[in-house]
Amino acid sequence: MPTLKFAVLAGDYIGPEVMTEALRVLEAVARLDQLRLEYTAAEVGGAAIDRHGVALPDSTIKTCAAADAILFGSVGGPKWEKLPPNQQPERAALLPLRKHFTLFANIRPGLLYPELADASPLKSSRIPNGIDIVCIRELTGGLYFGQPKTTTTLPDGDIQAVDTMVYRKSEIERIVATAIIAARARRQKLCSVDKANVLETSVLWRRTVTDYCAKHAPDLALSHMYVDNAAMQLARDPNQFDVFVTENMFGDILSDEMAVICGSLGMLSSASLGAGRNSHALPFGLYEPAGGTAPDIAGKNLANPCAQILSAALMLRYSFGQERSAARIEAAVRRAVVAGTRTADIAFGGASVGTRQMTDAILAQLA
Ligand code: NAD
Helix, strand or coil, X not given: CCEEEEEXXXXXXXXXXXXXXXXXXXXXXXXHHCCEEEEEEXXXXXXXXXXXXXXXXXXXXXXXXXXXXXXXXXXXXXHHCCCCHHHCHHHHHXXXXXHHCCEEEEXXXXXXXHHHHHHCCCCHHHCCCCEEEEEEEECCCHHHCEEEEEEEECCCCCEEEEEXXXXXXXXXXXXXXXXXHHHHCCCCEEEEEECCCCCHHHHHHHHHHHHHHHHHCCCCEEEEEEHHHHHHHHHHCHHHCCEEEECHHHHHHHHHHHHHHCCCHHHCXXXXXXXXXXXXXXXXXXXEECCCCCHHHCCCCCCCCHHHHHHHHHHHHHCCCCHHHHHHHHHHXXXXXXXXXXXXXXXXXXXCCCHHHHHHHHHHHHC
């Protein structure tokens, strides 16, 4: 019986609420598919600040390092907003985790069931079949990390700030390799998004993607698009994409646009994969909902657990190679929602259920 060893970092506000539900679903799938779950909870974010004084205690890193994956909730909220920026839960927990485990590949499914088309700000005539695309964002390079990064006062008294966009060919190749795996599992279509008409890093990006795919993935239909056009095309006809891959900042912006057109944050999952291999010879990864801690609805049994549950499915797929169990969870969530069980965020003013009841409906659909 395969043993799935993961760390559970629930975080703050709705984080623990939706994490409890994701673990219920994982336990049920484990029973059905003969998997042994071995998970350890650790504190992160505001909860860790309250208990240990820091958002990411060493003990939490140790728990993660001893595991093959991290199931993450979300961190932050008004309680810790007055802390200096570098001690804020999100910045002081997530960024160091990404760095420590070299989580370079962020996979964000943009999924909207046709039955939920009203949740999208796009006209339903533009998305008759809902939305089903995947954004792959490079997460550890580019403008956010390049050096130098400075602010200086010039001799004439003016102030100048500098950020630096840097990419190495090897960094581009490893994110393209991830994109190829994702594209092969879907419709064999990959679009690379850059700004090669202006940026040197994008010229290298485009050349590297072209060469790498020609050599390693001639079976895929590869296309290229400038990022400004991609932003428009996402709003015009999102399903023209299948998998798109892009650098860090472009991906930050496009993945948020994608989240908006997909309607509720409560439905969107994400995976951040590392460069190393875990004890299953698969990527170590951190799996989390796309949304935050939703302090406005915390503690009211209102949070939609689907994003956390779908993130657990991604963990089964990418870090544990349990495709059948992952697909089982995804199908159960879909069936529960299509059958009409909805939390308030996806009920459009109609009848809605609470966090726990939503999970009960998903559990009922599992087998
Ligand atoms: P948010 O995503 O928490 O909430 C935005 C809106 O979406 C709210 O109305 C919320 O109720 C709703 N929402 C989000 N998730 C939902 C769910 N599962 N079910 C139903 N509705 C849901 O964003 P915010 O309000 O800007 O941020 C709140 C806190 O979360 C902040 O402290 C922020 O820093 C933090 N945050 C953390 C992460 C993370 O841990 N990765 C990500 C984003 C924001």
